[in-house]
Amino acid sequence: MTAVSADGARLHVEVHGPDGAPAVVLAHGWACSTAFWAAQIRELATDHRVIAYDQRGHGRSPASPACSTEALADDLEAVLTATLAPGEQAVVAGHSMGGMTVMAASGRTAFREHTAAVLLCSTGSSQLVAASTVVPLRPGRLRTWLTRRILGSRAPLGPVTPLARRILKYGTMGPGSAPHMVDACARIVHGCPRKVRHSWSHVLDLLDLDHGVRALHVPTAVVVGTADRLTPPVQGRALCEALPRCTGFTELPGIGHMTPVEAPELVTGKIRELVTTHIQVVTEESA
Structure with a gap:
C-alpha cells in the first residue's frame, strides 16, 4: 500500500501476517530498504501483523527534496496512521536511521497514540561522525574530517564486486559475518x-536528537554490536542513560552495524519479547 506524508511524499508500505495479530512496525536505516528486514518479516509474520516501509527516496518510495529529521517523523506518523486502527498500538523497531526516525517522532501525537514499546538497533542521537570508528585513527579533527568525506561521498558505489563486499563488510559488519x-x-x-x-x-552529519531521546517515554530496549563502527556501543550506552524508560541494553560480541541481518534471531526475539510484555499489558489495562 501507499502512505502519504505531510508534504505529499508517497511511501511504499508492506503489511505481512494475519489481520488482528499484534502489530510490529519496522523502520530501516540509511541506504537500505524493507528488504533489510527480510529475516524479521519472515519469522514474525507467522503470528504478528508486520508493517515495513521504505524511507523516502529508498527502496520503492520516490525521492523527495525534503530530507530532514522532521520529514522522517512525518513519514512514520503517516505510516502509523495509515496502517493502525484508532487506539491500536504496535512495537516500533528502528535500525540506524530508522532508530533516529523514532527519536524524531517521539513527541508526535500519532506516535504516542500508536506505540506501545520501541526497539532501537545500532543507532545514536547525535555526534555520529565524531563517534564513528570507520577511520582507524584516534578521535579528533582529522578522523572526523575523513569520516565526513567518506560517509558523504558522492561517488557511485557501482556493481557488487568482491572488493565492494570487503569494503562494505569492513565499514558496516562484524569480522565473522557470513558471506551470504x-x-x-x-x-x-x-x-x-x-x-x-x-x-x-x-542529515546524519548534523544530527541532534538528544531531545527526542528524552521525550521517548515508552519502554525502550537498545541493541548494539561491539564491532559497530558506524554507531559504536558508546552511542547505545548514551541512549540508555538518557531514555526515560530503558528496559535493557544488549551488546552483541563481534557483531557490526547491521544487527537485524547479522543477529536475526536475537533481534526478532527482542521484538517478540516487547510485544508479549507491552502490547498485552496495554490490552488488559484498556479492557
Missing part, C-alpha cells in the same frame, strides 16, 4: 540511489 549476509547487505546498500545516499548523509 555480506552479499545481502551489499545488494541492498548498492541499490540505494547515489543522490539519496548523499542527501541523507548531510
Whole structure:
C-alpha cells in the first residue's frame, strides 16, 4: 500500500501476517530498504501483523527534496496512521536511521497514540561522525574530517564486486559475518540511489536528537554490536542513560552495524519479547 506524508511524499508500505495479530512496525536505516528486514518479516509474520516501509527516496518510495529529521517523523506518523486502527498500538523497531526516525517522532501525537514499546538497533542521537570508528585513527579533527568525506561521498558505489563486499563488510559488519549476509547487505546498500545516499548523509552529519531521546517515554530496549563502527556501543550506552524508560541494553560480541541481518534471531526475539510484555499489558489495562 501507499502512505502519504505531510508534504505529499508517497511511501511504499508492506503489511505481512494475519489481520488482528499484534502489530510490529519496522523502520530501516540509511541506504537500505524493507528488504533489510527480510529475516524479521519472515519469522514474525507467522503470528504478528508486520508493517515495513521504505524511507523516502529508498527502496520503492520516490525521492523527495525534503530530507530532514522532521520529514522522517512525518513519514512514520503517516505510516502509523495509515496502517493502525484508532487506539491500536504496535512495537516500533528502528535500525540506524530508522532508530533516529523514532527519536524524531517521539513527541508526535500519532506516535504516542500508536506505540506501545520501541526497539532501537545500532543507532545514536547525535555526534555520529565524531563517534564513528570507520577511520582507524584516534578521535579528533582529522578522523572526523575523513569520516565526513567518506560517509558523504558522492561517488557511485557501482556493481557488487568482491572488493565492494570487503569494503562494505569492513565499514558496516562484524569480522565473522557470513558471506551470504555480506552479499545481502551489499545488494541492498548498492541499490540505494547515489543522490539519496548523499542527501541523507548531510542529515546524519548534523544530527541532534538528544531531545527526542528524552521525550521517548515508552519502554525502550537498545541493541548494539561491539564491532559497530558506524554507531559504536558508546552511542547505545548514551541512549540508555538518557531514555526515560530503558528496559535493557544488549551488546552483541563481534557483531557490526547491521544487527537485524547479522543477529536475526536475537533481534526478532527482542521484538517478540516487547510485544508479549507491552502490547498485552496495554490490552488488559484498556479492557
